[in-house]
Amino acid sequence: KNEVEQSPQNLTAQEGEFITINCSYSVGISALHWLQQHPGGGIVSLFMLSSGKKKHGRLIATINIQEKHSSLHITASHPRDSAVYICAQNRDDKIIFGKGTRLHILP
Amino acid sequence: DSGVTQTPKHLITATGQRVTLRCSPRSGDLSVYWYQQSLDQGLQFLIQYYNGEERAKGNILERFSAQQFPDLHSELNLSSLELGDSALYFCASSVDRRGAYNEQFFGPGTRLTVL
Numbered sequence: 001k002n003e004v005e006q007s008p009q010n011l012t013a014q015e016g017e018f019i020t021i022n023c024s025y026s027v028g029i030s031a032l033h034w035l036q037q038h039p040g041g042g043i044v045s046l047f048m049l050s051s052g053k054k055k056h057g058r059l060i061a062t063i064n065i066q067e068k069h070s071s072l073h074i075t076a077s078h079p080r081d082s083a084v085y086i087c088a089q090n091r092d093d094k095i096i097f098g099k100g101t102r103l104h105i106l107p
Numbered sequence: 108d109s110g111v112t113q114t115p116k117h118l119i120t121a122t123g124q125r126v127t128l129r130c131s132p133r134s135g136d137l138s139v140y141w142y143q144q145s146l147d148q149g150l151q152f153l154i155q156y157y158n159g160e161e162r163a164k165g166n167i168l169e170r171f172s173a174q175q176f177p178d179l180h181s182e183l184n185l186s187s188l189e190l191g192d193s194a195l196y197f198c199a200s201s202v203d204r205r206g207a208y209n210e211q212f213f214g215p216g217t218r219l220t221v222l
Contacts, residue, residue, distance in 0.1 A: 033210075041195060041218075042215055042216070043199075044213065045213065048209065048210045088150070093155070093163035095152040097152070100150075
């Protein structure tokens with residue numbers, strides 16, 4: 001069992017839909033990252049958070065430390081949001097990755 | 108453009124060989140992280156250097172080694188290469204102060220193919 005679990009594994013939605021990707025982890029963390037990997041392979045860091053909520057444009061990330069759960073939301077989704085979204089946790093100076101959620105937004 | 112550079116972009120080599128991957132962090136970033144991404148394993152953390160010193164080790168094989176030089180660029184050395192070492196190797200950098208974590212900026216990756 002991976003220590004960082006993401007759901008869903010794959011998600012296809014229509015343009016404009018509200019998207020939620022979930023991340024659960026089993027052990028207390030120092031920080032949690034959300035990454036975006038485009039089909040070309042490049043990785044972009046979207047958020048790093050250790051509590052509460054962060055917003056950047058149409059992206060919102062939340063974390064609930066007590067429930068060991070984080071969500072990434074995308075409002076008004078667009079085909080250019082199609083990518084793999086990866087959650088990762090910092091713990092004991094190590095970084096553990098989820099397997100990613102492959103998101104496909106249809107025009 | 109993240110400001111992190113990696114060379115080479117692509118590398119094709121044979122089993123048993125040794126290669127060196129290079130990473131230059133963003134200006135001012137003290138930490139360099141190395142990651143491996145293979146099709147079956149996903150992203151895996153290999154090793155982190157902070158200001159020239161090894162800070163954390165992940166799933167790095169004994170055949171692999173890394174170092175960070177005084178100018179803060181880093182090299183990942185992979186030796187006795189096996190077919191299973193074929194993967195994308197990313198480096199990332201951040202300003203990290205000891206005991207704190209900051210956003211990481213990823214390089215474009217080096218695609219290693221072992222034939």
